Amino acid sequence: MQSSIDETLSASGSETVSAQRPSGWGELLGGRNGVYALALAGGVTLHAVNMYVATTVMPSVVADIGGLDFYAWTTTLFVVASILGAALTARLLNSAGPRGAYIVATILFAAGTLVASLASNMPVMLAGRSLQGLGGGFLYALAYGLTRIVLPERLWGRMIGLISAMWGVATLVGPAIGGIFAEYGAWRAGFWSLLPVSGLFAVLALTTLPRASAHRNERSAIPVPQLVLLTAAVLAVSAGSLSPETLWQLTGLAAALLMIGLIAAIETRATARLLPKRSFTLATPLGALYLVIALLMLGMQPEVFVPYLLQQLHGQSPLWAGYLAALMSIGWTAATLLSARWQEKSGARLIVAGPALTLAGLVLLAIFLPAHGGGSWPLLAPICLGLVLIGFGIGLAWPSIVTRVYQNAPATEQDLAAGGMTTVQLFAIAFGTASAGMVANVAGIATPGGLAGASHAALWLAVVFAAAPAFAIAVAFKVVRLTGRTS
Template sequence: MQSNTHQTLASNSENAASAGDEEVPAGWGDLLSGKNGVYALALAGGVTLHAVNMYIATTVMPSVIAEIGGLDFYAWATTLFVVASILGAALTAKLLKRSGPRSAYVIATLLFGTGTLICSLAINMPVMLVGRSVQGLGGGFLYALAYGLTRIVLPERLWGRAIGLISAMFGVATLVGPAIGGAFAEYSAWRAAFWSLLPFAGMFALVAYLTLPRSSWDKNERSSVPFLQLALLTGAVLAVSAGSLSADLKWNMAGLAAGLGMIACITAIERKAGARLLPRKSFNIATPLGALYLTIALLMASMQPEIFVPYLLQKLHAQSPLWAGYLAALMAIGWTAASFLSSRWHEKRGDRLVLGGPLLVLIGLILLAVFLPVHGAGDWTLLLPICLGLILIGFGIGLAWPSLVTRVYQSAPATEQDLAAGGMTTVQLFAMAFGTACAGMVANFAGIADPGGVGGASSAALWLAGVFALAPALCIVIALKVVRLTGAKH
């Protein structure tokens, strides 16, 4: 099946390179020039829209609340956005199959633009929540389509470079998004922050309409929408998110148990369902896809303590909000740098990258566990190892990412390539949402709010880094299985 998949991809893609070209290492010039460059612009641009919007919205939400109210629903502006993004990613294979690459991308961009417009015109929090949900749906489509269309419009030898570029866009957004949102918030112009995204959405939709193919050479099997699994997936995220909002540990654990129970139900349903959320055998870690998806989920969960890093840097290490925010962004910078480097290395050193990535993440979290809880009052002898730890966490994820994503493409059956690409984004977003909720539970349990203060912050820093270090430790074990199952084939 592996050989047949590669033959199908090479023979049917209008951009596939000749056999001789496949032997030539792909450079950035190959990806960013000519028609490939236009494709890369459209795909990376859509992801950038989605990612920048996430950080802009987070930055301006205090200003939004000050004008239209709705403090009680503050957290749900993010929760509903993430849930809708997961649904968009899960439905991408169906959209791509039914509409084709060009129309699918345009539809996704229009949804994103519509949601953005609704947010900019919101007169109260319910309207804002509707806008955020529509934004999230369009953004989830754009994110999953970037991965799905990579293998359709680009030759296989450029996949690693393209995935590295797409992955790096989240790092870029981490730096650009808060700056844009902060500038508009500073002048009480949060509506303009949303409006600023609309011209770019229109531009990328136009580029996609003019350049992407109308239909795909990829003839995947027809599949139905997995409504039951999607409902359970949504319920799992909402349950864990709702549980994490409470300061009562009993409610935290109840939400977590409900979420895990729904995941168990999805696993059981997927084994026999005709309409699937992920390709066949994806919930079996003895298979290549199962091991790959679990590795991706664990890596995503590993970085979720980052949501508390700005607060902990301010409380324990006397950093200003601006500096704390940019120091926390070191994780994204590490991911971006590694994504560019590993997209070149993964062809010859893929196994080492898959194993080395989780190891670097583990080392980074250990550094945070040792140095972040100490009350340093701005002492750079403590801040430097903290910064190194943040960089290593992001660098480790970015190092392994292109090899993992490429192996997902190469391990999926030829008839389930779209499902595999959309499923990868679904797993990533779900792991982020689940990990964020769990980070909230751990921080509350450790006393970040009660008793709070320096003591509570120090305890939370230690517990967050220590508990989440289990994720990359387990990931190393699963990565060994990934190399055994896929290394010889790649």
């Protein structure tokens, strides 16, 4: 097989092309590489499964310890802490090294899980969820950052595909685990069950990961102003989404956008940064790549309302609606595993094709989801296809995008670039979820509600969020021009 060619831009703008020998899943999953893959993918799985377990058991938690008024904040604070963890990953790697960073992340996650499992009131639960989020954010960002450190470049694409596939696994496994514990009134055991797995991965990291990285990275101070603004932006958009008033929702979104603008202004002059240099401009490969990541994450956010809409408009049971909505994650998982192979010859095409398929999926949802189907397959089939295409498009482009981030980040800011991907991804999800809530409310999902409200919401969610992958196609062409036409 013809070996893949990696193009990176040097500081002077010239291209360095190097041939690499073929790689396969056997090379990634065998020997020491397989142990590394297990540790990194396992940490992501732990974080992802926990999200779905916690979401599933939380009604039982509230019924037991109270705190219904703070129900939404169990997710909000978890997301905020995850974003902070991702943003601080480069600093943690520089301070503790690969092995130490992974162990710290796992201990934080386990500590949060233990606190949540022992919670006797909602404030304690919120503290536990925050610790879980911080540790989980570290684990997720470290999976990308350590991929570059412990694996050869020819395996990056496959490892990124494996990391992404773990979210699809968690989508299917997490709700089932949480549902079993919730059904038997043992929500605490839902959290306890994650502790032995956390210990296993901590031991695995201690015995296999390198103590230090061979890569030299800049040591900089923590970007305190940017982190404060980033936290405030997430809280603003989350708080706005909790209000039934459109004015407050718009205010939260506007405040978040303003604070992101302030972060961009600070980053241009700061020595301590959230993202690598010039990441807030489309004139650079990193700026364009990060924007594609954000737009793809925005494009999938109608998923939040898909289970409800399938129940209301297409007569599906809660269980079937949930699993049909999971088709988006299944599509993502399948595409990342396939594209890890395809990107060896067609990485540039995948970056453009991915947003195009996501856009096609949203168009199908705009046409068929608003109809009153009553469970008929002539309507459900294209809806299912649309859900698969949305996830498939994102997964198709993902390994090539992440690989290009590694290739185009300055040599002294590789850890910052890896953590930045997760920071951008998680913030875009938080922002998109709040925006989806606003669009659905304005479209009438609650008032007038019923079939008419659900139908209008389905249409406008698909139409409004289709703008994100449409814009991503244009940015993807720019990425190809800036980074080269091969993987």
